[in-house]
Amino acid sequence: MDRLLFSSCNIGNMTLKNRIVRSATYEGACDAEGYPGISYSRIYKTLAMNEVGMIITGFAFVSKAGRAMQTRQAGIDKPEKIEYFKKVTDEIHKYGCRIVMQIAHTGRQTLEKITNSAPLSSTTKPSLYFRQKPRLITEEETEEIIGQFAESAYLAKEAGFDGVQLHAAHGYLLHQFLLPETNILKNRFGIDKKTGLGTALPGEVFDAVKARCGDSFPVLVKISGDHNLPGNFFPDKFDNLIRFLNEKRFDAIEISYGTMDYALNIFRGDINLDKVFTYNPMFRTDSKLMKTVSGLFLKKLIISRFIKFAPAYNLRYAERAKKLTDIPVISVGGFRNKNEIESAIKNNSADLIALSRPFICEPDLAKKFMEAPGDYESQCKNCNDCVFMCDSGRVTTCYSKK
Numbered sequence: 001m002d003r004l005l006f007s008s009c010n011i012g013n014m015t016l017k018n019r020i021v022r023s024a025t026y027e028g029a030c031d032a033e034g035y036p037g038i039s040y041s042r043i044y045k046t047l048a049m050n051e052v053g054m055i056i057t058g059f060a061f062v063s064k065a066g067r068a069m070q071t072r073q074a075g076i077d078k079p080e081k082i083e084y085f086k087k088v089t090d091e092i093h094k095y096g097c098r099i100v101m102q103i104a105h106t107g108r109q110t111l112e113k114i115t116n117s118a119p120l121s122s123t124t125k126p127s128l129y130f131r132q133k134p135r136l137i138t139e140e141e142t143e144e145i146i147g148q149f150a151e152s153a154y155l156a157k158e159a160g161f162d163g164v165q166l167h168a169a170h171g172y173l174l175h176q177f178l179l180p181e182t183n184i185l186k187n188r189f190g191i192d193k194k195t196g197l198g199t200a201l202p203g204e205v206f207d208a209v210k211a212r213c214g215d216s217f218p219v220l221v222k223i224s225g226d227h228n229l230p231g232n233f234f235p236d237k238f239d240n241l242i243r244f245l246n247e248k249r250f251d252a253i254e255i256s257y258g259t260m261d262y263a264l265n266i267f268r269g270d271i272n273l274d275k276v277f278t279y280n281p282m283f284r285t286d287s288k289l290m291k292t293v294s295g296l297f298l299k300k301l302i303i304s305r306f307i308k309f310a311p312a313y314n315l316r317y318a319e320r321a322k323k324l325t326d327i328p329v330i331s332v333g334g335f336r337n338k339n340e341i342e343s344a345i346k347n348n349s350a351d352l353i354a355l356s357r358p359f360i361c362e363p364d365l366a367k368k369f370m371e372a373p374g375d376y377e378s379q380c381k382n383c384n385d386c387v388f389m390c391d392s393g394r395v396t397t398c399y400s401k402k
């Protein structure tokens with residue numbers, strides 16, 4: 001057993017038993033109001049029993065206006081939910097595992113029929129993927145959202161979560177504010193000339209959460225190391241973002257990639273067009289002919305336009321961040337075997353490693369890593385069926401494991 005991978009470490013004043021993190025993964029296991037169901041609890045209990053050091057939940061909405069298009073998303077928007085989430089966290093803590101709730105507002109990355117109003121954003125440009133025209137958010141509405149993040153974090157704390165992670169990656173609202181490509185605001189939440197970034201919203205959310213929950217309550221953040229929008233981000237703006245997060249003293253920084261405009265670049269790997277055409281509200285079609293014919297040539301075309309899967313595909317961002325901050329850095333994306341993970345930590349490229357799809361495929365993967373005398377390779381083949389089935393209303397699971 002590798003001592004470093006299974007050595008304890010700290011995020012703020014929270015101690016983790018090892019450096020293996022389950023990255024935020026939409027569960028599809030809540031009711032229409034965002035209350036957790038039995039499957040939600042089961043997913044987390046299984047991971048906790050099997051040696052995961054810290055679980056980060058799937059994104060939970062802070063308000064109905066910030067809901068995702070997936071109908072079974074968790075929500076942490078009212079005190080009535082505390083007792084239901086508390087049952088989950090109590091169970092997890094029995095196994096010495098930590099659980100952090102990811103809290104999010106979708107901004108323009110949702111559907112009007114879900115939020116019952118035009119999605120709010122720092123831009124009026126629709127996202128390429130969601131194709132909904134957002135309404136430009138006012139200063140007062142932005143302040144209201146800061147309050148919602150703080151209140152949600154407080155509810156999460158009351159429900160026994162060990163911390164919260166602000167979702168500022170993958171093109172969701174905090175990420176929209178950060179980037180000049182998606183922030184045209186002229187008020188204090190606009191783009192700062194010095195850094196080229198709109199850091200005021202994530203910064204004020206951080207302050208409000210700490211003020212509401214206490215300084216010692218861990219506030220983590222998930223960011224994207226780069227994106228495929230027209231302007232440049234990496235390395236200059238990326239460095240500025242890390243310096244900003246470092247100055248604020250976020251408790252940990254997880255680094256992923258991209259926005260939903262080019263969704264497959266977040267995940268990388270295969271695409272199942274049949275599932276997309278069957279379940280995704282943006283691309284649904286009943287035409288069998290369309291499904292078969294386009295499936296034949298479209299798939300090749302689509303895949304050729306996205307970045308190919310490679311092991312540890314976001315590690316270079318973590319490596320760069322580590323040179324700019326002493327805050328724990330978590331790398332996520334493409335970690336599939338134990339040797340790879342151990343080297344990333346040994347080489348000081350990241351402090352912790354997070355995985356998503358491999359844990360859907362094998363919820364006992366951390367235990368397998370721990371018990372394997374040598375290397376162990378995840379059975380996940382990046383077919384991404386778990387991703388495309390998020391739109392089906394079913395509980396997130398692996399569709400290709402035999």
Ligand SMILES: Cc1cc2nc3c(=O)[nH]c(=O)nc-3n(C[C@H](O)[C@H](O)[C@H](O)COP(=O)(O)O)c2cc1C
Binds near residue numbers: 024026222334355
């Ligand atoms: C089914 C599924 C749901 C996901 N849901 C979320 C989410 O709620 N929040 C988030 O930040 N990332 C989400 N992700 C992205 C993962 O956290 C991770 O960044 C990405 O899958 C790359 O890691 P991997 O190669 O280990 O899967 C999701 C990924 C999958 C496969």
